[in-house]
Amino acid sequence: MSMWQLYQFPLCPFSRKVRLLLGEKGVGYELVRESPWERRDEFIDLNPAGRTPVMVDEERGQLLIDSNAIAEYFEETVEGKAMINGTAAQRAEIRRLVAWFDQDFYYEVTGPLLFERMQKRIVHRQPPDGGALREAMKAANNHLDYIDYLIDHRTWLAGATMSLADLAAAAHISVADYLGGIDWTGHDQTKGWYSGLKSRPSFRPLLAERMEIVSPPKYYEDVDF
Amino acid sequence: MSMWQLYQFPLCPFSRKVRLLLGEKGVGYELVRESPWERRDEFIDLNPAGRTPVMVDEERGQLLIDSNAIAEYFEETVEGKAMINGTAAQRAEIRRLVAWFDQDFYYEVTGPLLFERMQKRIVHRQPPDGGALREAMKAANNHLDYIDYLIDHRTWLAGATMSLADLAAAAHISVADYLGGIDWTGHDQTKGWYSGLKSRPSFRPLLAERMEIVSPPKYYEDVDF
The missing domain is CATH 3.40.30.10 (Glutaredoxin)
Incomplete structure (x- = not known):
């Protein structure tokens, strides 16, 4: 096969x-x-x-x-659950949000965190830069504000059903969370949405994996955090 | 309407x-x-x-x-000419190349050229950095080598028919060319392909437009260059 x-x-x-x-x-x-x-x-x-x-x-x-x-x-x-679903306008909204996380969230949050906390450690054997970490965490907080806002208006990020936008967002957030870049205080909407995603069978194996040398915070894998 | x-x-x-x-x-x-x-x-x-x-x-x-x-x-x-066309595998190849130009070509070539030759001039009223310009032109040359290679093996960048990959590539190349970042010497395949695109009615209006303060090279608009 x-x-x-x-x-x-x-x-x-x-x-x-x-x-x-x-x-x-x-x-x-x-x-x-x-x-x-x-x-x-x-x-x-x-x-x-x-x-x-x-x-x-x-x-x-x-x-x-x-x-x-x-x-x-x-x-x-692949037949089955559609993840870029709905009308053409809804599909455009899904793809807009995927691009938002893959570009904006990545360049402001996930990318800098990966560089400072993983690549510097593994490749350059250097400590992270505190200023760059603070910038990334501040940007993460702004992004979580935006997700809070979306979840206030919609069931899932792009609309009434789960889509690739939720998966893209959860993918980036999970990496940022692993690297200690997310402060969950005051983001109850995003927390509830993310907790639901964490409990899905598609997410469990990813949360159980570890990157050598770099460890996540204690709560990282928990559905209640 | x-x-x-x-x-x-x-x-x-x-x-x-x-x-x-x-x-x-x-x-x-x-x-x-x-x-x-x-x-x-x-x-x-x-x-x-x-x-x-x-x-x-x-x-x-x-x-x-x-x-x-x-x-x-x-x-x-919109019905009519498909630009993300063919089998699922062919559509994946079109989207791969679009991402290649929108990410790699942009971050190495178009982005730095726009910053050095346009934004610095308009916003910061500073001259461009010669080293950054040379880096961008060197990267452009490597990208044109890759396009030469694709055109040696295919009629259009992603296969037998024109697609969004050609439009993405031509869009980035035209901006880089406007900003003086392309040296066409030794890139006959890419030149032939780009000349064909330049002569299309969809491309003519773009080539006729000018950005204030920043001027293109003399040959920029010509189909024979």
């Missing part, structure tokens, strides 16, 4: 988004550990952009690159 | 991609000039991410944000 392989590392938010989607859709895959910062030749041959996630089905000669191209591919090819 | 408004500025590569798509699909729109670096309150209210392009159809109460959400929306709602 042919099987998808997913190249990723445990704290890659884009791989987490794809894994949550595959989990919700019931698509099987096996994990291949890749550390993109090592720029391994064989990986660059696979994906010249050098980024995770990449998905390969060797038997069928299929290669998928870029987390959103991957998400759209499985949305188009 | 209801009409789309497109918030953009002449050198925004993401707005150019959308305009090329709308042109190829025959969708009418009117331009609204927006300078996102001014962070105008009314524009932030429209799009909290503060980026162009944004599309508004006031009569129908429609708001579209993010260039790819916009592209997918018109792909889904």
